[in-house]
Amino acid sequence: MARLEKVDVVVVGAGASGSVYAAVLAKAKKKVVVLEQGPDWQLSDLISSDLWGRRIKTAGAPFLLEGRNPVGYSYQSGWGVGGAALHYFANFPRMLETDFKVKSEFGRGLDWPIAYKDLAPYYDKVASDVGVSGDAKAEEIWRPAGKPYPMPPMKTFRNGEVWLKGFAAQNIRIVPAAVGMNSTDYKGRPACIYDGWCHIGCPTGALSNPLVTYLGEARKAGAEVRPWSTATRVLTTAAGNRVTGVEYYDRDGKKQFQPASVVVLAAWAAQNPRILLNSANGKHPKGLANRSGLIGKYIMTHYASGTWGLFDENVENHMGTTGAQYMSYDRYPKTSHQGAFGSTFIVAGTALKTNDLGGFANARLDLFGAELHAFMKRAARGLTRITAFGEEMPNVENRVELATDKDEFGMPLGRIVHSYGEDVPRIWNANFAEGTKIAQAAGAMETWPARGAIPTIHLMGGTIMGTGAGNSVVNSLGQTHELGNLWIAGPGIFPTSGASNPTYTIFALSLRGAERLAARWKTVAA
């Protein structure tokens, strides 16, 4: 194994969280290396096609997916520089105050060791850094006041507007969606042109993917990004009290060791535990930072109740963004639905394409043959959708563990075991029932629920934060309780999931962690 020159920080993963750490630390004059297992995508690689968009989904070692509700890993995942944030929808809702104190307020789930007020300044900072469009004032019916967003709300289109009457009839308040996209030119990046190709990677720079935000800043500040570099282990000193760097395989399949003063694992909620478990040694026989046995535990996802409405007008469903035009937290209180516990977050107005998982060909999976052709023609004119995302409570049985099969580098594959608890189908069904009422009140000619297996959307947990090594893996900054120079970033450190899209919170948590790491550098890296 070749031993490379020591650097200050090695970050594993060039997605949303890794890019923030790389930017903050490179700007703090630290020598930063970012290891990314996939290609070094450029904006010019982001071809406008659902077929070609699949290239930026995982092509790494597969995860074995088990449990009653196996995680839809591949669709959510990223592959290459930018990670999953290269194809995210850039919906930027925050978590709310109640999300941080679920255990103490309701006796369910877990508490975060921080409160909303600790994260709020970082939500505001991220909004300024990457550019957020929305109406912060309007959101204050649900959350404490913060800074205004730097850009006004995005344009709306009929595929979103047609729902407003239905929401009003159900007494659901709706406001412009906060999104990480440009409604106006911002920081040298152009305004969005609303052509609905966000989900396969926005090549114009209007959407705040890492390439045009933090990772771009990191590179400018001198961070080195090494694509095609697959991390397999984090190594420690003989005493086991400090990490010394990362073992990885380079693009030629050669094993390398990158020594570093600090290691930041930012390889997403499933891969981080896989690497930590695979890093077991004599001093850490259960895996690094795993004295609690909680590495890999409390994996969580969101689920969605999508309601389709077919309207007798041209709703221009090709226009807009893949994310949302409108959002509502009116069903966010944990006990909004009788007999079930968990938040619901509602969005409306999304641009539709024909194919791929989110394409409208899948709106009626029962149709095939000539009937499918006929449906496609009708749907192209009048089909639109609202979506209610639901919260899953953390369950220690939902986990990532190592399997016996190995990948091309001899590293055990990861297995994700995931089953929903009894609250989930109740909330899922309640949201369908409400969605149908909204669609009917909105005047849809036809409406139907997007049923099937309960979906799994986003991925959180696996290396949760808490107050100490007895109940968690990391502190609120992402620093592991056991190894001071080993940090973990990303949605894996969430102890509860809320119901809102996670990436804004990932950015905010990562910024908070990275700034503290830079401020405490001498202590942490010593």
Add this chain to the structure above:
Amino acid sequence: MEHIMKRRDFVRGAAAGALAFTVGGAQVLLTAREARAEGVPFRLLKADEAETIEALGETLLPGARAAGVAHFLDQQLSVPPGEALLQARILNVRPPYVNFYRAAVGAVDKASLVYNGRRFAQLDTGTQREFVDLMRQGKLEGWVGPPGPFIYFVMRSDAVDVVYGTMEGYESLGIPYMAHIPPHKRW
């Protein structure tokens, strides 16, 4: 052949989105529809496998056969998994993807033989439709292989990809494609 390209053009075209087929030992860039029309030989699929895929595709979405569903799959199955544009990639199918398709085609033909005494491609269109309807609902007893509803979902998606996932497909529905970076050769 007019599609034969110089290396520089090939690299540029491939990066932009054309599919690379091998004709007479030369790499050419074609759409799957063109590849089928020109009778480009399959790289991986056997003739009977391609025949079943085309018949399934045509049942799931008329027009898929002419749109080159079998050539599309054959070309995609022959490239490294990291370069594949298949829906199977995002549905957690474990590479190499050809294993799934071989198992799926085998399961369909085996069940068709049991139920109808003939391979799927040899059934009349009405019987093919009845078979697919039962397969999608998991109602074919004694099924062996990947679950019928999953095969339905994956191969229906493949058919939709080649018919409606292209710029021509959008045009046929009257939807403006609005590409930032257009897929070369309408892919």
